[in-house]
Amino acid sequence: MRITGEGAPPRRVGPSRLALVLGLDGLLFAVGACALIGAGRDDATPARRPDGFRPIPLGTRVDRAEFGLPGPGESGLTLLHFSQDRCMCSRFDEGHVRALFLRWSPRVRFVAVLPIGPGRDGRDLFLRNHPDFALCRDPEGRLARAVGVYSTPMAVILGADGEILWRGNYNTARYREAPATQFARQALEALAEGKGGAALAAVPAPYGCELPAPSGTSR
Amino acid sequence: MMHEQAVRELTPEQVDAVLAPIYARGDRLMTLFIGFHALLALALASQYGTLSLALVLGGSAVLMFNLSRWLAPGTLLTRCAAGVALQMFVALHIHQMHGLYEMHFWFFTASTMLIFYQDWRCMWPGTIAIIAHHIVAGHLQQDDRLNVGFLEEGIFFDAYRQFWHYGIAIFEAGVCGYWASQLRTQTLRNAVREEALRQARNQAEDANRAKGEFLANISHELRTPLGAVIGLTSILLEDGADLVDRRREDLETIQRNGEHLIAVVNDLLDLTKIDHGMFTIEPMDVSPLQLMADVQALMRAKAWAKGIELRASAAGSFPEAIRMDPTRLRQILLNLLGNAVKFTEDGYVEFKASYDPVRRTLSFIVADTGIGMTPEQLDQVFQPFIQGDGSMARRFGGTGLGLAVSRRLAELLGGTLAVRSEPRRGSTFTLSLPVEIPPGKPIIFGVLDGLAARDGEPSPFVPAVPPQRRLRVLVAEDVPENQRILGHFLRPVAEIHLANDGAEALEALARARISGEEFDVVLMDMCMPNVDGFEAVRRMRAEGDATPVIALTAFAMADERTRCLAAGCDDYLSKPIKSDLLLKTVCELAGARGGAVAGPIGAAKGAS
Numbered sequence: 001m002r003i004t005g006e007g008a009p010p011r012r013v014g015p016s017r018l019a020l021v022l023g024l025d026g027l028l029f030a031v032g033a034c035a036l037i038g039a040g041r042d043d044a045t046p047a048r049r050p051d052g053f054r055p056i057p058l059g060t061r062v063d064r065a066e067f068g069l070p071g072p073g074e075s076g077l078t079l080l081h082f083s084q085d086r087c088m089c090s091r092f093d094e095g096h097v098r099a100l101f102l103r104w105s106p107r108v109r110f111v112a113v114l115p116i117g118p119g120r121d122g123r124d125l126f127l128r129n130h131p132d133f134a135l136c137r138d139p140e141g142r143l144a145r146a147v148g149v150y151s152t153p154m155a156v157i158l159g160a161d162g163e164i165l166w167r168g169n170y171n172t173a174r175y176r177e178a179p180a181t182q183f184a185r186q187a188l189e190a191l192a193e194g195k196g197g198a199a200l201a202a203v204p205a206p207y208g209c210e211l212p213a214p215s216g217t218s219r
Numbered sequence: 220m221m222h223e224q225a226v227r228e229l230t231p232e233q234v235d236a237v238l239a240p241i242y243a244r245g246d247r248l249m250t251l252f253i254g255f256h257a258l259l260a261l262a263l264a265s266q267y268g269t270l271s272l273a274l275v276l277g278g279s280a281v282l283m284f285n286l287s288r289w290l291a292p293g294t295l296l297t298r299c300a301a302g303v304a305l306q307m308f309v310a311l312h313i314h315q316m317h318g319l320y321e322m323h324f325w326f327f328t329a330s331t332m333l334i335f336y337q338d339w340r341c342m343w344p345g346t347i348a349i350i351a352h353h354i355v356a357g358h359l360q361q362d363d364r365l366n367v368g369f370l371e372e373g374i375f376f377d378a379y380r381q382f383w384h385y386g387i388a389i390f391e392a393g394v395c396g397y398w399a400s401q402l403r404t405q406t407l408r409n410a411v412r413e414e415a416l417r418q419a420r421n422q423a424e425d426a427n428r429a430k431g432e433f434l435a436n437i438s439h440e441l442r443t444p445l446g447a448v449i450g451l452t453s454i455l456l457e458d459g460a461d462l463v464d465r466r467r468e469d470l471e472t473i474q475r476n477g478e479h480l481i482a483v484v485n486d487l488l489d490l491t492k493i494d495h496g497m498f499t500i501e502p503m504d505v506s507p508l509q510l511m512a513d514v515q516a517l518m519r520a521k522a523w524a525k526g527i528e529l530r531a532s533a534a535g536s537f538p539e540a541i542r543m544d545p546t547r548l549r550q551i552l553l554n555l556l557g558n559a560v561k562f563t564e565d566g567y568v569e570f571k572a573s574y575d576p577v578r579r580t581l582s583f584i585v586a587d588t589g590i591g592m593t594p595e596q597l598d599q600v601f602q603p604f605i606q607g608d609g610s611m612a613r614r615f616g617g618t619g620l621g622l623a624v625s626r627r628l629a630e631l632l633g634g635t636l637a638v639r640s641e642p643r644r645g646s647t648f649t650l651s652l653p654v655e656i657p658p659g660k661p662i663i664f665g666v667l668d669g670l671a672a673r674d675g676e677p678s679p680f681v682p683a684v685p686p687q688r689r690l691r692v693l694v695a696e697d698v699p700e701n702q703r704i705l706g707h708f709l710r711p712v713a714e715i716h717l718a719n720d721g722a723e724a725l726e727a728l729a730r731a732r733i734s735g736e737e738f739d740v741v742l743m744d745m746c747m748p749n750v751d752g753f754e755a756v757r758r759m760r761a762e763g764d765a766t767p768v769i770a771l772t773a774f775a776m777a778d779e780r781t782r783c784l785a786a787g788c789d790d791y792l793s794k795p796i797k798s799d800l801l802l803k804t805v806c807e808l809a810g811a812r813g814g815a816v817a818g819p820i821g822a823a824k825g826a827s
Binding site for chain 1: 267268269271272275276279280282283286287290291292293294296297300303307310311314317318348352355356359360
């Protein structure tokens with residue numbers, strides 16, 4: 001049977017060219033794979049600690065009036081949620097923070113600590129999405145430094161007198177939401193039951209965006 | 220099942236040839252799909268801060284596919300590269316959306332797109348790459364020193380999740396691969412079928428062509444002796460004034476049947492030529508009213524003999540001339556009028572023409588008060604070889620080819636031929652033709668009316684004015700009967716010299732030149748032994764002999780006239796030769812050389 005197909009006959013490609021293409025394809029695949037694994041590695045890498053950062057030990061008291069913080073919730077607890085508008089990691093955790101708010105407010109006072117000055121409220125995504133959060137403007141990072149926070153998203157739980165009871169991440173690393181490692185939730189549950197100290201989960205190093213964060217990055 | 224066997228027997232080269240357009244189409248689609256993924260990756264990067272990864276990983280994927288497509292188009296490697304590139308984008312999008320489960324659905328769209336290639340093999344490299352990525356990155360994640368974030372802790376080594384994660388991916392690739400394989404088989408099966416159909420069609424066309432050639436040849440073989448029969452019968456009838464009535468009737472029967480046979484052969488030949496696309500249209504400037512008058516004049520005698528009135532009228536405005544093939548138009552009209560007269564026992568036949576200047580359409584209507592047709596007969600009236608019913612053929616004669624030929628001719632002229640009819644009330648045929656009006660030809664008011672009133676049978680053509688001298692005509696013809704017939708036809712005006720083939724004709728022409736008694740016209744049979752007519756005319760023209768040559772041939776193929784004129788002939792007559800047409804043509808050509816003058820019938824009678 002004389003079958004020739006439609007149009008021009010297929011062009012023959014020699015084995016050497018096939019080998020060349022295979023090599024190039026393999027190289028490009030390796031480049032892509034390395035970039036992907038590198039991105040995963042970056043996600044799991046803790047945020048860089050700023051030069052001259054001074055750690056603040058747990059139990060340190062924060063003057064609410066000095067930073068304009070509202071009073072505690074019914075249980076005497078206040079959760080400071082550190083977030084940045086253009087930090088992808090912060091925005092990723094918004095849903096989880098919202099779930100905590102819905103479960104614990106008004107027993108716990110939720111305060112959004114945002115590095116914004118007056119006049120930017122309308123443009124801030126967090127404020128627009130969570131207008132029921134108390135707001136604390138911290139454009140120069142004074143409160144963050146006072147509670148030992150240098151990246152977002154981070155949570156700090158204050159006692160009735162303003163003492164720092166717990167400080168840590170919402171999960172193990174960027175873009176994580178595994179229930180077993182929802183550290184802020186676990187801390188709230190322990191503190192609400194009157195537990196403290198050893199009952200609070202150990203928290204890995206802070207991840208996310210440095211404060212203040214370069215625009216559009218999560219590093 | 221025969222095709223299944225043929226599919227299995229295809230060579231790899233044949234399979235590649237069939238699938239090459241499929242692969243090319245797949246490459247085009249993949250280019251679009253990968254381009255879409257690249258745009259999506261950039262859009263997500265702008266929202267989720269993953270521009271560098273989008274550029275490196277997405278760029279690698281785009282480059283991988285396009286390099287492969289450029290350097291190794293249509294190869295399995297390129298198809299596999301497309302699969303891997305798509306899965307790289309799947310991984311990228313999942314990462315960009317921070318592991319969002321819904322982003323995994325891109326994996327399924329990628330596999331589905333790959334089905335376009337109809338190659339199950341290209342499903343697997345991408346699937347394996349995705350699984351390998353999970354395994355490698357998962358292991359890296361377990362190593363605290365490498366600190367690679369990939370999956371939620373504890374998920375990767377969960378056998379349950381592992382089973383579903385990889386199992387579904389493998390299942391998806393398998394299902395898509397199976398579907399691609401089925402499509403591939405179907406494509407090959409279709410190709411085999413198309414090839415078988417092509418071969419069958421070629422065989423049918425060859426057979427049809429052979430049939431056409433056979434018909435053309437056999438028509439030549441039929442027309443030649445028939446021409447002799449009819450011609451000699453005419454001679455006998457004209458010469459035999461003392462024939463007894465019985466013998467005259469016999470001769471007239473022979474002549475009538477001979478002419479009928481010729482008509483049948485001509486119709487068959489026309490139908491064959493049209494069906495084989497060998498029919499050519501030769502448009503020239505022609506007066507529609509004059510053509511109508513000619514046709515009416517030709518049919519008048521037949522109607523008159525049957526006692527039927529033939530009414531012709533052309534009212535309204537008409538172009539003075541149109542671009543039309545007059546031979547074919549005349550053929551259609553003669554056929555329609557002939558049928559109308561044939562099937563009308565009493566009453567009249569009406570022949571009308573009209574012109575629509577807006578649509579530039581010329582319409583001829585032939586209406587009769589004859590036997591008419593039933594709706595069933597109407598459905599088949601333009602089908603060849605069908606004539607009412609068997610009794611019609613016996614009663615009226617004919618082959619049923621005339622209307623089929625007429626409709627095909629009408630379509631070849633760009634027009635239509637339609638019919639309305641009622642049993643016992645008559646039929647109306649309408650021929651509508653789009654016409655082109657030559658530049659400078661005005662629209663005139665139609666005046667053809669009442670020509671039917673001029674009763675009487677038309678007489679054959681004779682020269683209007685007798686020639687100043689008898690013409691010298693050389694007849695080059697190998698068949699003695701034809702020599703005799705041509706001599707008989709030309710005897711009133713010409714001195715006949717005979718040549719039995721082209722070589723003898725050339726010798727006669729040479730002798731005539733030397734003696735100074737050149738021939739006025741040469742009648743050249745184009746099909747002769749030794750030197751045929753074509754060769755003889757070519758040699759004549761090559762030697763500078765300008766004697767007018769009329770080609771005579773029993774071949775009536777489409778390009779015969781063109782061939783004859785191209786060989787150097789001045790005119791062309793198809794056998795069997797009609798005496799009046801022969802005389803007219805000879806006199807016209809001789810007249811152009813200053814020999815004789817042709818004219819109409821009445822003038823000839825008056826002069827003689």
